Amino acid sequence: MTEIRTRQRAASSLSDSDVSCADAESASLLPVNCAINSTDRVTPPHDKFKVVYIIFYLLGVGTLLPWNMFITAKGYFIYQLRNSTMPASEYQEAQTTLQLSYESAIAVSNMVPNLLLQVANTSLAGRVSINKRIVGSLVVMILTFLVTLIFTKLNVVAWQSGFYAVTIITVILSSAASALLSSSLFGLAARFPQQHIQAVMGGMGLGGVFSAVAELIVLSVGSSVTASAFWYFFLAVLVLILAILSYFLLLNLDYAKHYQGQDEVMIIVERPVSTAKGFFSQYLKILRLIWPYALSVVLVFFVTLAMFPSITSEVQSVNHGSSNWTDKYFIPLYCFLLFNCGDLAGRMSAAYFSLPKPRISILFLSIIRLVFIPLFIMCNAQPRNNLPVWFNSDVYPIIIMVVFSLSNGYLSTLALMHAPALVSKQQSELTGSLMALSMTVGLSLGSAVSYGFVILVKTM
Template identity: 40%
Template sequence: MDATEPVQPSLNSSYVPTALSNQLTSEDEESEDQGPTTSLLPKHSSVPLAVRYSPEDSYCFVYIIFFLMGIGSLLPWNFFITAKHYWLYKLSNNSHSSGSGEEERSDLSDYFESYLAIASTVPSVLCLILNYLLVNRLSSNVRILSSLVVILLVFVVTTVLVKVDVSDCRTEFFIGTLVSVAVVSGASNLFCGSVFGISGHFPMRISQALISGQAMGGTLSAIASILDLAVAKDVTDSALAYFLTADVFILLCIITYLLLPKLAYSRHYMLAATCTSSGVMSEGGGSRVSVPPLQPILRKTWVLGLSVFYVFCVSIMVFPAVSSGIQSVDKDSGSPWTTTYFVPLTSFLLYNVADFCGRQTTAWLQVPGPTSRVLPVLVLCRSVMVPLIMFCNYQPRDHLHTVLFGQDVYPVVFNCLLGLTNGYLGTLPMIYGPKVVPRELAEATGVVMSFFLTLGLAVGSAFSVLIVHCI
């Protein structure tokens, strides 16, 4: 035996691999102290010694990689919805010129964001169902890398089209954009569900890093949009730099994911997950179930899943379709703050920064707990955000002419509250889900929780179209 290798425990002692014991709930930990845990693991002689000891995450490399994966999972969606000025320019009735003047209204530009939300969320639900069916059929590497490649190809095409004149074929450009969004969103959710699934095998800090990264993706896209508006003299130049930034970052996600198996910390937990699966296979007669059982997952997580569903349903009802249509009451002053930068700052940047803060808070504060009845009550209380944002200075108002909150401070406060509560109340059930089920179901549970999230986005996006039409 190598002198540096830890002393092997005696054969008559019981243990649980560290990679798995770190994910136990408090009840599981108590039962572990009282006796051997044998229901989910094979005998200790069949588990490699390497999984019994947890290496350190040197320089937090694995944490950073999962944080980057979180950014990459929602970056495509955020880049599409944040480029509001570009889409208005491309779909308006006077897009022959790229000046800074007012764009003539058209049905395509008025309702683009609502249809964008539908085109992105409906295929996402279907892809997450597919992801659940494939979780035991295709390796996570195949699902993650193939989805990233698809996203990169679509974004390269979108980048090329920035400099193409579509003034004579706006309808075709509109349909093509929605198709691109559908493909990208489906691939993004396949990627997101797969990454969140494998994060379920890691300690909770890794799942939290992934979810915080998703919020940072929105923040970075909002900052990139504002910088492009400030630096670029032409809306197409701004969009070109904007989408090139997305291309580079998606490529970075591919590179960093390929580095993940080379790190000892991540190899350790992935090996522990493999050992758990091997134990289940041996207990089940030597053959692995092709589709994970859904009933035991839902029995443990249905309240958490519905909480995730409703949090994101409420958020997507008003963001970005309604919140990005709120204009400054001083817009006629001609100031860049009230014209060019008001929507990118108050709608996109503030929301995403608040969302990131809410998600990051869960790293230090995890209250209420997974079984608390307070959590769903707080989730239901967010319903009040919908009428609050609807009655801000959203323009144009064709039916609902009343504006109750006519000062610029109101959308600032409401968007911050919307983002903060979305981040905190949306993250808690997401990180609780894979931890309240048996360890061999952690990856499948991560996919199921992602399904609830995306289903909430799909339903909320349908209501957002109705809200925009009603206003």
């Protein structure tokens, strides 16, 4: 009788789960099997020296390298697209059409493939091996950076239009690969304990700090534009090679095998391949569970990209023109380094400090972040016409930036950590991918409206 009651309780727990084997035809993306995971019953191996955590951190750094590097090296691309009839030292004067269109073209070339690949990856989950998606995306990113690295040693003045076209193509390819990597990586990390999602988010933040510090070093040393770009992209290639090697190491670690299901005892139930209607049904089931976290991520990154860097980089020191600090270093330090350091600190703190009733509190605080839009607009963002400057001191934008960046990293990481806990282990990868898609939607919406806020400030 005890054995029968035990089995009845086990069957009951399965039938009550949000996405169960009983719902296999309409609720699961796995095309053949539905598995009952043994990782809840078996004590996991120890992650010695936090190796798996460090690998996820390194992979997180790699996910945003294309965006960070192409934005940080903007000066290099402006130099290569300069007016060839003028002295090279005056490459920022009387800018050409290609120079003027570069930044907007990079933004579109990054966001469009990013969004499309994030959507596509939710369909690839369970159909294409996650190993193929992660390794393939890293290989594509390495190849595109190698092409860009070679161009830093070439004189492209005679064929600037061709160089511009090749650059846009490399941005599209690297951004698509980056989107596939980040979405797959969040799906993989969702199979592990929560701190591994925090590691991915922390790695993304660390990548931003790296690019900001590199920019400051170049400003201080005064190296040539092409030499600086060479080292930017050379370091990016090294980081990506290290990332792909570390991923191969991850596949062979007992701790990782345990959570990826390679050492599991499986109960297999054959079932037909899911239909398109089944896919959509599963998405809805998961979204009904995680929507507060998904909406929080959309709101957090919408507000962040609406202001950063389009408006925040226009905020000048109120003492502009008085010293090297106010003219040369204020924006790189206040806008880029301070933001990336605060963002990284917020992502790291999510591993140690949570919030009560996270489904409600994270969404509430994400809505409150909308207040940063008028706050930054009322700082000394220049040029502007009749719009008044309410915060006429350098202290205010610095304080606002600290809270802005900390809340961006903290709230987004908490939401991404909590969401996979609401679904079954079989659906954790898809949940991670859906949360990554939410992040991309927020980034895309924020980027789309940022130009409107720039025009608003300049014309009012």
